[in-house]
Amino acid sequence: MSVSTVKEVTKGFWEKNPVLVLALGLCPSLAVTTSVRNALGMGVSTIFVLTLSNVIIALIKGIVPSQIRIPCYIIVIATLVTIVDLVLAAYFPDISKAIGLFIKLIVVNCIILGRAEAFAAKNTAWRSLLDGIGMGIGFMIALVLIAAVREVLGANKLFGFTVFPGWRPIAVMVLAPGAFLTLGFLLGAKNLRMRT
């Protein structure tokens, strides 16, 4: 693998992280990050959808008229999301119960449509595959970071295990305000690191 191949994957991890730098997909980042388990479920689902949608869209980009490309992309994405939704409901019912609504909303997740428009529609299927994997992993990294902070502070747990015995957690951190606070501080920390 050449350097640029590796770069195509790893750029999404940190320096072009979809949540922390591109500020895409903020709705799921705020909504499903109440626990690390949910964040991982959402992250894996998004990696699957994003990678395959990138590849398929890169393959069909030559035959889709540009006027109706967005509906075509949405059909591809919606098909993939339906697969994920049904698989989760069949094999991981508890995760499906907790974040099922947001799995369906992956259809309109702006990371996926954004990468389709900005990358897959202009690049080869191979490079789109790499981009999809990288961006998906970057999204999952951001989700797990947010979820870890919120789960430890708001529920005193990590993967369901108690972290500090005897401490009463700050319940507000697993509610919506905690999500905004955590995301704000992560964005701030990221900007601080980029500046120096």
Place this chain on the structure above:
Amino acid sequence: MARLLHVSSSPHLRTSDSIPKIMWTVVIALLPLCVFAVWLFGWYAALLIAICVATAVLTEGLMQKLRKQKLTLYDGSAVVMGILVACNLPPGISWWIPIIGTFVGMAIAKHCYGGLGYNIFNPALIARAFLLAAYPKDMTTWISPVDATTCATPLGILKERGPGELLSAYGGKLSLYKHLFIGNIPGCLGETSALLILAGGVFLLLRGIITWHIPLSYLATLALLTFLSGGDPIIALLAGGVMLGAWFMATDLVTSPFTRRGQVVFGIGCGLLTFLIRRFSGYPEGTSYAILLMNAATPLIDRYFPNRIYGTR
């Protein structure tokens, strides 16, 4: 010679007011409340106040170090914030909870917005709102000043069981008014005594730290709306945190409008929101949320009620 040639730009007339002078005056106005809280609820109240002040000062120092600013721990603003957070706490709360609240108020509500003079929301009220969302049960468990058992505040009784129960619990109207005015009732550390809050407020008025516009329009609006809706305006004014809020929180120089007309609008808004929350929401008291919401409206008020430019109509 260099001194003689020194030319400064206007303004040439300077007031002797400074941040330390204003803040330490507020501290003096708050001291009677603290002493009364200790007398009413015991030495644990003193410990809570000390914890809040220490956390506020340490957090301010830490944030100013992190932001590479000059340390201004002696200007008293952190001390005022710490005391105000303590005034908003129920007397029986675990000692470590105020540390979290004060830290959030100081670090996030004040310094993340740019420090003294830049914060949109009153840091002490953010501390209270954060704790109310984080530890709702601890923040609404009240102890009686008489026998240290848990009990409801006057506004809590009013909300849950109605005005008749409240009157009989305090033995008649006059006795209830007296209790509310003097302050030997359950409630937050600094909110119980209307008398001492009024004394502190009038002291601040006389020293020119605050003007009458916000407290008066706030309290008048609340009293009028309560009266019109069939409630008892005197209970509405004396019970709960509205006195403390109107005199010490809503009048915060940073988070309230500049002009007198804007301040009146601000006060009316606070009164209206407090009334709405008390009357129609699930909470017995709404002072802190009302003031925070009006804090958010302050830039808008300043825009619509600007200073008249001298010489224009």
